[in-house]
Amino acid sequence: MSPTVLIIEDNEQNLYLTTFLLEKNGFTVVQARSGPEGLAWADRVRPDLILLDIQLPQMDGYAVARELRKESALRDIPIIAVTSYAMVGDRERALDAGCSGYIEKPIDPWRFLGEIQKHLDARLADGPETTGPKNPAK
Ligand code: MN
Numbered sequence: 001m002s003p004t005v006l007i008i009e010d011n012e013q014n015l016y017l018t019t020f021l022l023e024k025n026g027f028t029v030v031q032a033r034s035g036p037e038g039l040a041w042a043d044r045v046r047p048d049l050i051l052l053d054i055q056l057p058q059m060d061g062y063a064v065a066r067e068l069r070k071e072s073a074l075r076d077i078p079i080i081a082v083t084s085y086a087m088v089g090d091r092e093r094a095l096d097a098g099c100s101g102y103i104e105k106p107i108d109p110w111r112f113l114g115e116i117q118k119h120l121d122a123r124l125a126d127g128p129e130t131t132g133p134k135n136p137a138k
Helices: 012-024 035-045 061-070 086-095 109-125
Strands: 002-007 028-031 049-054 079-084 101-105
Touching: 002 012, 002 035, 012 028, 012 079, 012 109, 028 035, 035 049, 035 061, 049 061, 061 079, 061 086, 079 086, 079 109, 086 101, 101 109
Parallel strands: 002 028, 002 049, 049 079, 079 101
Antiparallel strands: none
């Protein structure tokens, strides 16, 4: 079964590009355009990975990451933050909020796919989910 990636992104161009790259490489994509919508989809589809834009209206990516990490069923899903390259502080804040890694805008397709694969591989290497919670949120 192809891995499912939930993309939480309010920018249509970035949503289009990341969806295109992932689907072209065999992933199933679920799209959300806001934090609350993303949380609802995460709960419903239990994606293998979440791509999370930090700059979202109303509820920003940090708040979304913190909510995801509160739920035991979602706690172990890798979250990759999408940050603006100019905002150096964003990366640390994203990791503090529970993100597993980050990529910078503008998105470099090769680096993007490499980062996604790296986090999926790391999760598989961790063993089945039935072993219980790992990497609890800080
Ligand atoms: Mn945005």
